[in-house]
Amino acid sequence: MAKLKTKTAFLCSVCVDDFPKWNGQCPSCKEWGTLSEFKVPAKKNGRKHEPRETKSLTDVLTANSGERISTGLKEADRVLGGGILAGSLILLGGSPGVGKSTLALHIGSGINRKVLYISAEESEEQVALRARRLHVNPDQLFLSGENELDGIISHIDRIRPELVVIDSIQTVMNSGLESLPGSPSQIRDCGQRLLEVSKQKNVTILIVGHVTKDGTIAGPKMLEHMVDTVLYMEGDDRYDHRILRSAKNRFGATHEVGIFNMDENGLREVANPSEMFLAERSVNIPGTSIYPSLEGTRPILVEVQALVSNANFGTPQRNVNGFDYKRLGMLIAVLEKRLGLAMGTKDVFVNLVGGLRVDDPAADLSIICSVASSTMDKPIGEDVVLLGEVGLAGEVRSINRLEQRLLEAAALGFKKAVVPAASVNDKVKKIKIDLYPVKFVKEAFKILF
Numbered sequence: 001m002a003k004l005k006t007k008t009a010f011l012c013s014v015c016v017d018d019f020p021k022w023n024g025q026c027p028s029c030k031e032w033g034t035l036s037e038f039k040v041p042a043k044k045n046g047r048k049h050e051p052r053e054t055k056s057l058t059d060v061l062t063a064n065s066g067e068r069i070s071t072g073l074k075e076a077d078r079v080l081g082g083g084i085l086a087g088s089l090i091l092l093g094g095s096p097g098v099g100k101s102t103l104a105l106h107i108g109s110g111i112n113r114k115v116l117y118i119s120a121e122e123s124e125e126q127v128a129l130r131a132r133r134l135h136v137n138p139d140q141l142f143l144s145g146e147n148e149l150d151g152i153i154s155h156i157d158r159i160r161p162e163l164v165v166i167d168s169i170q171t172v173m174n175s176g177l178e179s180l181p182g183s184p185s186q187i188r189d190c191g192q193r194l195l196e197v198s199k200q201k202n203v204t205i206l207i208v209g210h211v212t213k214d215g216t217i218a219g220p221k222m223l224e225h226m227v228d229t230v231l232y233m234e235g236d237d238r239y240d241h242r243i244l245r246s247a248k249n250r251f252g253a254t255h256e257v258g259i260f261n262m263d264e265n266g267l268r269e270v271a272n273p274s275e276m277f278l279a280e281r282s283v284n285i286p287g288t289s290i291y292p293s294l295e296g297t298r299p300i301l302v303e304v305q306a307l308v309s310n311a312n313f314g315t316p317q318r319n320v321n322g323f324d325y326k327r328l329g330m331l332i333a334v335l336e337k338r339l340g341l342a343m344g345t346k347d348v349f350v351n352l353v354g355g356l357r358v359d360d361p362a363a364d365l366s367i368i369c370s371v372a373s374s375t376m377d378k379p380i381g382e383d384v385v386l387l388g389e390v391g392l393a394g395e396v397r398s399i400n401r402l403e404q405r406l407l408e409a410a411a412l413g414f415k416k417a418v419v420p421a422a423s424v425n426d427k428v429k430k431i432k433i434d435l436y437p438v439k440f441v442k443e444a445f446k447i448l449f
């Protein structure tokens, strides 16, 4: 084989943009020291461009009814915005072992259409073994261990599936490129080709991509802007549940979540996640409170636990799971300055039970009250939920969707809700839960302790 010409470029490890020249700072994402040299392989033979036809919008509208194909899993359908849209390109990312292949196989079986499952990562036998455990419907599922892109495309032409699963993007390659499978240039090229295939042949393609634990691997991130929908599967080895989140969706809302339980027969949908997250709840113990979180459009009740103890030496420890570390620091400062609790010599640990990550300031009140509850050694009533953003003046600020959150709390039998006064409206007042509207954290403390 003749040696291919290569050209040098500099690739940023964060935003994956490439540049012809080296720079100390990435011109695109402004990170420092992230550019490194890589060889851009030349293509063996440039593909010939086939011009696309022009269509009138009316034709497109009549041809494409926007039909949603159900995945057979309600949780997955919701995250996708009501099912799979024909001809869309979906990225399913997650850390190795989290359950991406399992979910892809469930979907491949549940949609009840012709499916081509490219298992470039595992042997066909391994996939078949998993399929047996999952009680997959085998009639319309076709497997192939093909890992060469042109081979995959010819399988698509031959089998004419409605859904293609590529498991995973890190193992497929375009042999026209010199680089190895999984390298940025391979992933970018294969992603681009698969995008063309999905649009031209109106076939849905589900691309599975591994993400490292810190979520920064170049591969799947690079595909995010190409695909229509980005789903991330999250989970923790310590728990059986898995959370499916949409990070981008051209055909639906983002930040929807689906909750699954992983057992020996694969993934099971969790119809009532609040019950699951509160299953082992500790009552009457100082430091715990309940926060009605909202994940997408879905309310989920979470137990917030705090433990405050005297720091034995040096700088006190601050440790938090499932919430922003800096925000916890701010809440501790508010406790110290506005509420007169001496926190300077205390270790503070905060944990959102069940491994859920909350990014919503509405959790502030529950967290600050849990920390105070542990500091003062006074438990918070077991039938109370707490909601509100806390400001630097110790005020409780309004939050979004109070009604939805309180409906879930009331449905699960909670009797009292301490809420921001500014968020209370007529709809909220109709909910069967006793409202305690507050303007300052101080007022909440009076009610609770």
Ligand code: TYD
Residues within 6 Å of the ligand: 094, 095, 096, 097, 098, 099, 100, 101, 102, 103, 130, 133, 134, 262, 263, 264, 265, 266, 267
């Ligand atoms: P898998 O789908 O292979 O993960 P990924 O494709 O994201 O790497 O799932 C891997 C884990 O899931 C593995 O540790 C075994 C577990 N598992 C179950 O608990 N039950 C099951 O039915 C299956 C198929 C897997």
Ligand code: MG
Residues within 6 Å of the ligand: 100, 101, 102, 121, 167
């Ligand atoms: Mg896998």
